[in-house]
Amino acid sequence: SQELEQSPQSLIVQEGKNLTINCTSSKTLYGLYWYKQKYGEGLIFLMMLQKGGEEKSHEKITAKLDEKKQQSSLHITASQPSHAGIYLCGADSSSGELTFGTGTRLTIIP
Amino acid sequence: DGGITQSPKYLFRKEGQNVTLSCEQNLNHDAMYWYRQDPGQGLRLIYYSQIVNDFQKGDIAEGYSVSREKKESFPLTVTSAQKNPTAFYLCASRLAGADTQYFGPGTRLTVL
Numbered sequence: 001s002q003e004l005e006q007s008p009q010s011l012i013v014q015e016g017k018n019l020t021i022n023c024t025s026s027k028t029l030y031g032l033y034w035y036k037q038k039y040g041e042g043l044i045f046l047m048m049l050q051k052g053g054e055e056k057s058h059e060k061i062t063a064k065l066d067e068k069k070q071q072s073s074l075h076i077t078a079s080q081p082s083h084a085g086i087y088l089c090g091a092d093s094s095s096g097e098l099t100f101g102t103g104t105r106l107t108i109i110p
Numbered sequence: 111d112g113g114i115t116q117s118p119k120y121l122f123r124k125e126g127q128n129v130t131l132s133c134e135q136n137l138n139h140d141a142m143y144w145y146r147q148d149p150g151q152g153l154r155l156i157y158y159s160q161i162v163n164d165f166q167k168g169d170i171a172e173g174y175s176v177s178r179e180k181k182e183s184f185p186l187t188v189t190s191a192q193k194n195p196t197a198f199y200l201c202a203s204r205l206a207g208a209d210t211q212y213f214g215p216g217t218r219l220t221v222l
């Protein structure tokens with residue numbers, strides 16, 4: 001079965017600084033999703049990547065899928081308090097099952 | 111074994127019929143969630159419930175209804191008002207104070 005490993009597990013960043021979260025898969029990724037979890041309110045879909053080398057941006061968040069399609073990174077530029085939360089990567093497998101990473105807790109300090 | 115169960119795995123319904131998707135958990139989790147996944151769009155939150163007898167609308171609640179009469183159960187009804195109900199539906203639960211949501215195996219609903 002496919003496994004997704006996220007790093008780091010938690011991250012404390014000063015407001016205004018840049019940061020990167022990584023998601024590594026044990027198998028080739030057919031679709032990689034990034035979510036943000038607002039506490040108690042469920043997941044918010046951020047973006048999806050499918051093609052090797054693909055990069056997408058939304059406001060100050062950029063996600064990339066590497067050429068071999070086994071790793072994705074999420075980069076936040078000039079972090080703000082609103083970026084705080086838990087970031088989760090999810091993936092489609094060739095059989096159509098969904099797998100999720102363990103999550104990265106991001107704390108922004110003033 | 112503890113976990114979240116969703117049944118059935120595949121469900122077919124005729125257009126215009128209401129259908130209820132089951133979600134049960136024996137993890138003693140307080141919060142439960144329903145998501146919908148469409149191709150290329152990721153998960154979208156339909157409804158969530160943090161305690162028994164209380165629930166809130168998510169991003170795409172129109173055409174859906176839920177109930178939370180028991181802690182273990184959070185059924186989702188897809189009504190005839192939902193214009194495009196064919197999708198993959200995922201249920202999740204979370205222990206109060208914990209970060210991680212645990213997901214069920216999902217139900218693929220096809221409306222003919």
